[in-house]
Amino acid sequence: MTQPIALLDGPLWPYLALMLFAVLPTEIWRWLAVGFARGLAADSPLLEWVRAVATALLAGIVAKLMVSPPGALAHAPLFIRVAALATSAAVMAISRRRMMLAVLSGEVVLIGGVWLFGAV
Known part of the structure; x- marks a missing residue:
């Protein structure tokens, strides 16, 4: 029988799992967005649309939390x-x-x- 990986056997394994399955997938998209947005003007129509969509999503989440928390x-x-x-x-x-x-x-x-x- 093979021995488990030392990092996965100790008390720190939940932190490793958190990094692998929560932080890294999110951070990849954030860094890609920073790279793509570098050439865009702050008042471009694309960024105005992105702000509008983000605001609408946030308003929807707040409304859902108000109505059925x-x-x-x-x-x-x-x-x-x-x-x-x-x-x-x-x-x-x-x-x-x-x-x-x-x-x-x-x-x-x-x-x-x-x-x-x-x-x-």
């Missing part, structure tokens, strides 16, 4: 989820698109709302 978020009432989204959007508009501040404010509203109303 998975896991523990499903126990939060709809009005709390909508309030958290509205708070994040307002903070983004007011704070000159500071993403971290918007995410944290939405989380505070979501967690505070669930805590206050005892929904979970």
